[in-house]
Amino acid sequence: MSIAKPWIANYPPETAPSLEYPRVPLTYFLEESAATYPDSTAIYFMGKRITYRELLLLSYSFANALIKRGVKKGDRVAIMLPNTPQTVISYYGALFAGATVVMTNPLYTERELIHQLTDSGAETIITLDLLYSRVSSIRSSTPLKRLIVTSIGDYLPFMKKLLYPMVQKKQGQNPQVAYGGDVESFQALIDEQDPEVVYSSINPEEDIALLQYTGGTTGVAKGVMLTHANLIANAIQCQAVLYKLVKGKERILGVLPLFHVYGMTTVMNKGISIAAEIILVPKYEVKEIFSMIDKRKPTLFPGAPTMYIALINHPDLQKHDLSSIEACVSGSAPLPIEVKNKFEELTKGKLVEGYGLTEASPVTHSNPIWGKGITGSVGLPWPDTDCRIMDMATGEELPQGEIGELAVCGPQVMKGYWNRPEETAAVLKDGWLFTGDMGYMDEQGYFYIVDRKKDMIIAGGFNIYPREVEEVLFEHPAIQEAAVIGVPDAYRGETVKAFIVFKEGQTAGEEELEAHCRQRLAAYKIPRQYEFRSTLPKTIVGKVLRRQLQDEDQKRREEATDDIKTS
Structure with missing residues (x-):
């Protein structure tokens, strides 16, 4: 059974249902923007401006430095940085060299780093001086052969650069980097190398631009293989949906971390494809965001609901003018209607909800920004993206309005999981990606997600997998x-709650458990609530019933709310 695509009738006239995708490497966007808008600002970072011409030359220099050090086509290069110019230079430089980028979360603990670096086989990592001790401590447990270290101060304006060491000292930061041999300075690498044009033979459909790690649908961290063609397609689809954006004229507030595929596509790749000014913010602090909006007047602000919530509830809100913001696409978690309404009232721009997953580069759906959106829906499939709702028992396609598993097909869908053919086969079937998310489609072709991937937790836009925390x-x-x-x-949006059964005669307090987790997990994964019990509900074969725990917890919260109302 095949159901027609009712969503196409609801596309704005400006958005074509099918698009042209150039057969080029992802670096094409940077070369084109540098050729057409050489003197336009590509990156604004804490007062420092880098033009498109400069960004291209810096990326060439870095690519040549990597090649000189033996990096070959297909080698994995890890980037473990916050939102800084070095992140963008490293990303495009590695791609120019023909390498595959492995974006690494700077919040990762040693345990998480070892898994990702070992699984990917990355031999090179670019990281921050503040993170050097963590990376060097696990080096012997990974394939790493070379560390390239940079500092926030490397790409600050002249006076800020001079003052930065004093700021670090005042904040108690005194990073000790043992430079020499295979531990090198990012800045020295760039300075030593001529910015000669780099040519790498890339097959966009086959060659992997990015290994992006995710728990997928099973909770084990896997490398999602995204090709150059996948990432090119999602950026072009993004432009077709955001059709009012003008090349060379836009300013994108880069708050979403570039190490996350959502920020990578909607801020960096998308921004560079339209020669936008990318305003990089290394850490989300509301006062800093207000300051950037005041100074740079961004027109586009991709984000997560927690970011918008923090802004509209801040006591200084009325002191700032947000009216430059024309469009925001919210992802990573459901967008509350009161947040959408309040934000649109303040900015007079549009805030719409979308949907995606790492395995799809990542965006597959969004509500029309300048058209008919439906609150509570994740919107319409993007151009060239086909969708079905599947019956999990029969494998048949379900009719409109019935709930089943969402499956998507399109040019942005991954090649597969890195070195995991069985897990790839479980979610990729005849070109269709089975998302593990339950949802339905209405008569107009708008999609709704009713339950997230199995038991995955989404807190502040970050995916958290219960199994890892457990x-x-x-x-x-x-x-x-x-x-x-x-x-x-x-x-x-959500936070982590842990149910604990202690061994007989033993116990531990919440503070002790938090300290235990903090040594082994990134901060956003640490449980914020604990419940101590004598037993946990299980199936007949001993599997813990998480769904029952959720139902019990929800019932208690509802009863507590009723008690408050009646008191």
């Missing part, structure tokens, strides 16, 4: 059993 809790000597679920949180 394994860390199990390492505590007093814990016999642990189960982790997501519970509602007014600010983060």
Whole structure:
């Protein structure tokens, strides 16, 4: 059975249902923008401006430096940086060299780093001086052969650059980097190398531009193989949906981390494809965001609901003018209607909800920005993106209005999981990506997600997989059993709650458990709530019933709310 595509009738006239995708490497966007808008600002970072001509030359220099050090086509190069110019230079430089980029979260602990670097086989990493000790401590447990280290101060304006060491000292930061041999300075690397044009033979449909790690649908961190063609397609689809954006004229607020595929596509790749000014913000702090909006007047602000919530609830809100913002696409978590309405009222721009997943580069759906959007829906499939709702029992396509698993097909869908053919086969079937998300389509072709991938928790836009947190809790000597679920949180969307059963005669307090987790997990994965129990609900074969725990927790919260109302 095949259902027609009712969503196409709801596309704005300016958005074509099918698009042209140039057969080029991802670096094409940077070369084109540098040729057409050489003197336009590509990156604005804390007062420092880098033009498109400069960005291209810096990327060439870095590519040549990598090649000189033996990096070959297909080698994996890890980038472990916050939102800084070096992130963009490293990303495009590695691609010019023909390498595959492995974006690495700077919040990762040693345990998480070892897994990703070992699994990817990355031999080169670009990281921050503040992160050097963490990376060097796990080096012997990974394939790493060379460390390239940079500092926030490297790309600050002249006076700020001079003052930065004093700021670091005042904040108690005194990074000790043992330069020499295979530990090199990013800046020295750039300075030593001529910015000669780099030619790498790339097959866009086959060659992997990016290994982006995700828990996928099973919770084990896997490298999603995204080709140059995948990432080119998603950027071009993005432009077709945001059709009012003008090349060489836009300013994008780069708050979403570039190490996350959502920020990488909607801020960096998308921004460079239209020669936009990318306003890089290394850390989300509301006052800093207000300052950037005041100074640079961004026109586009991709983000997550927590970011918009923090702005509209800040006491200084009325002191700032947000009216430059014309469009925002919210992803990573459901967008509350009151947040959408309040933000649109303040900016007079549009804030719409979208949907995607790492395996699709990542965006597959969004509400029309300048057309008919439906609150509560993740919107319409993007051009050239086909969607079906599948019956999980029969594998048949379901009719409109019925709930099943969302499957998507399009040019942005991944090549597969890195070195995991069985897991690839489980989610990629005849070109269709089975997302693991439950949803339905209405008569007009708008899609709705009713439940997230199995038990995945989304807190502040970050994906958290219960199994990983549970394994860390199990390492505590007093814990016999642990189960982790997501519970509602007014600010983060969801937060982590852990159910603990102690070994007989043993116990531990919440502070001790938090300290235990903090050594092994990134901060956003640490449980914020604990419940201590004598048993956990299980199936007949001993599998913990997380769904039952969620139901029990929700019932208690509803009863507590009723008690408050009646008191």
